[in-house]
Amino acid sequence: MEELEVNHVDDIHEKLTQMIGQRVKVKANMGRTRVVERMGTIKTVHPSVFIVEVDERRGRKSRQSYQYVDVLTGTVELFDPETSEHLFTPLGNQLEEH
Numbered sequence: 883m884e885e886l887e888v889n890h891v892d893d894i895h896e897k898l899t900q901m902i903g904q905r906v907k908v909k910a911n912m913g914r915t916r917v918v919e920r921m922g923t924i925k926t927v928h929p930s931v932f933i934v935e936v937d938e939r940r941g942r943k944s945r946q947s948y949q950y951v952d953v954l955t956g957t958v959e960l961f962d963p964e965t966s967e968h969l970f971t972p973l974g975n976q977l978e979e980h
Contacts, residue, residue, distance in 0.1 A: 894970055898950075899927050905959040906969065908934055910938045910948065921963060922946070 900945050909919045922936035931947045938944050952958040956972025 890954050890973065894950045894953050895927060895929075895932075897969070898924055898932050902927065905963050906934065907963045907966070908936065908946070908948070909959040909961065910946075910952075911957050920946070 889959045903923065905921065905923050907919065909917060911917050920936040921936075922934040925933045925935045925945065927933075930951075931949050934946050934948065935943050936946055940950055953960060953970050954973050960969040961967060961970070962969060
């Protein structure tokens with residue numbers, strides 16, 4: 883099972899590396915029923931995290947970092963901003979489909 887997760891994290895890392903500079907919609911579950919949705923641009927990818935520059939109020943921007951594991955588990959969801967389709971299927975949902 884652990885090897886499966888590592889392969890998926892690598893897949894997420896690879897796809898996000900190809901998407902640097904593209905806009906995405908980020909939905910992050912911050913715990914305690916707090917969910918944050920933002921639009922932003924993928925700026926950089928690192929071995930265990932990726933950085934999204936998000937649009938804030940009044941034209942300001944901030945940078946948020948997210949872990950690939952959070953994308954894998956569905957804690958952080960990434961969507962195409964135009965179609966609102968998931969860019970990645972969380973691991974739990976993949977197991978249910980099989």
